[in-house]
Amino acid sequence: MDKIIIAGAGYAGVVAAREMVKNHQKVTLINAEPYHQLTTWLHEAAGGRNQVDDYKIDLRELFPQHEMELIVDEIVNIDWKNRRVSGSHGVYPYDYALIALGSTPEYFNIEGLSAHSLPLKSLETARVIRRHIEREFMRYDEDRDVTHLRVIVGGAGLTGVEFVGELAEWLPDLCHSLKIEDSKAEIICIEAMPDILPMLPNHLRDLAQRELEAVGVRFMTNSRIVRVGEKALELESGARIDAGTIVWTGGVRAHPLLSDAGFTCDRKGRAKVNQALQSVDDAKVWIAGDCASYDWAGKPLPPTAQLATQMGKQSAINILHAIKNEEQHSFTPKIYGTLASLGPSRGVGAMVGIRTSGRFASLFKELTKVKYLMQIGGVRMVSRKRRAHLLQV
Numbered sequence: 150m151d152k153i154i155i156a157g158a159g160y161a162g163v164v165a166a167r168e169m170v171k172n173h174q175k176v177t178l179i180n181a182e183p184y185h186q187l188t189t190w191l192h193e194a195a196g197g198r199n200q201v202d203d204y205k206i207d208l209r210e211l212f213p214q215h216e217m218e219l220i221v222d223e224i225v226n227i228d229w230k231n232r233r234v235s236g237s238h239g240v241y242p243y244d245y246a247l248i249a250l251g252s253t254p255e256y257f258n259i260e261g262l263s264a265h266s267l268p269l270k271s272l273e274t275a276r277v278i279r280r281h282i283e284r285e286f287m288r289y290d291e292d293r294d295v296t297h298l299r300v301i302v303g304g305a306g307l308t309g310v311e312f313v314g315e316l317a318e319w320l321p322d323l324c325h326s327l328k329i330e331d332s333k334a335e336i337i338c339i340e341a342m343p344d345i346l347p348m349l350p351n352h353l354r355d356l357a358q359r360e361l362e363a364v365g366v367r368f369m370t371n372s373r374i375v376r377v378g379e380k381a382l383e384l385e386s387g388a389r390i391d392a393g394t395i396v397w398t399g400g401v402r403a404h405p406l407l408s409d410a411g412f413t414c415d416r417k418g419r420a421k422v423n424q425a426l427q428s429v430d431d432a433k434v435w436i437a438g439d440c441a442s443y444d445w446a447g448k449p450l451p452p453t454a455q456l457a458t459q460m461g462k463q464s465a466i467n468i469l470h471a472i473k474n475e476e477q478h479s480f481t482p483k484i485y486g487t488l489a490s491l492g493p494s495r496g497v498g499a500m501v502g503i504r505t506s507g508r509f510a511s512l513f514k515e516l517t518k519v520k521y522l523m524q525i526g527g528v529r530m531v532s533r534k535r536r537a538h539l540l541q542v
């Protein structure tokens with residue numbers, strides 16, 4: 150029997166695995182952790198909402214033993230010429246592989262950025278950020294240095310904006326619990342480009358900025374970070390800002406294992422795929438999600454969960470076709486739009502052509518969460534996450 154492996158149990162990998170199971174196809178899922186991370190909600194976990202561990206789902210809960218072989222291992226090498234991937238604990242040969250290892254932070258060679266900032270990329274990084282902010286705020290009691298109470302977020306794309314929205318809600322509560330005057334806490338979002346949320350129409354960007362400024366967020370657009378040191382950064386203008394916490398959300402690039410493996414990659418390290426999502430280097434390897442470079446309307450698709458899930462599903466379908474010697478199907482992305490939360494009860498965005506803001510946008514965003522949980526774990530998963538207060542519908 151053909152051996153199929155899926156490397157990575159993120160948005161693309163889990164949806165692909167679900168498709169395989171639905172088609173009674175045996176498959177091996179390899180992931181570094183025994184759980185799936187709800188990455189698109191991690192700004193909530195990092196920003197003090199709920200318990201961090203509620204933002205993960207045990208892979209065994211999604212895929213019981215009889216449905217799927219699960220290997221928890223960190224992949225360290227992809228040897229596509231010899232059809233095997235190696236992990237820290239073993240070597241896994243395959244006949245067909247789906248690589249869906251996601252992305253890592255892009256630091257753009259900014260001096261000191263990777264060493265002195267905290268990325269928001271995984272459950273563990275969300276936990277680290279949350280603890281770091283709590284500790285910094287507690288340290289204020291020791292020396293009364295307001296630098297401890299200043300949080301800088303680098304990047305005003307979706308992740309950065311959603312995170313400052315959470316901070317604006319959480320930090321006043323944190324101050325109250327530590328008996329600190331909440332006006333002393335500062336949230337600064339620094340962006341090199343002229344606008345925040347570049348994927349949204351102008352008036353929605355402006356609305357998001359105004360709403361967040363009204364709750365205390367300070368935006369510095371057209372401000373390029375050129376150097377980062379311990380608890381301080383420097384802008385191109387020469388200005389220096391001290392801060393107890395510096396979080397970096399300014400960009401991602403594909404997992405480095407793709408370029409290390411010798412796949413043909415674009416400038417963001419994403420491996421190039423054909424219309425059927427097969428690697429341009431090897432037709433027995435499909436690549437999906439943030440680590441795939443799929444050209445659409447003249448440029449590679451952006452790294453989003455929305456597209457990762459679609460690519461995961463299409464890759465699984467095409468692998469099933471390959472096994473049966475059937476024709477490969479072209480991938481047609483459906484780009485529904487973007488919804489950005491601005492804290493727990495407000496949002497802004499444009500979805501399926503409908504522009505929305507405020508409470509209604511927030512509700513829309515909650516419904517996208519329900520849809521995803523339904524897709525991977527059915528009603529049971531929706532009600533479990535609802536009980537953990539992750540859903541507000």
Ligand SMILES: Cc1cc2nc3c(=O)[nH]c(=O)nc-3n(C[C@H](O)[C@H](O)[C@H](O)COP(=O)(O)OP(=O)(O)OC[C@H]3O[C@@H](n4cnc5c(N)ncnc54)[C@H](O)[C@@H]3O)c2cc1C
Pocket residue numbers: 156157158159160161162179180181182184185186188189190191192222223224225249250251252269270271307308311404437438439440452453454455456457488
């Ligand atoms: C805070 C935040 C908010 C976001 N909000 C949105 C949003 O609202 N809408 C949207 O569409 N997108 C959003 N995104 C982007 C979205 O999360 C990513 O595009 C999506 O997760 C990509 O899916 P993927 O399957 O390619 O990779 P991932 O979901 O990152 O999955 C990769 C998997 O591979 C595993 N892995 C990595 N390296 C190894 C290794 N060496 N060995 C074994 N396993 C490994 C990881 O543990 C993980 O399980 C957001 C991202 C963040 C950080």
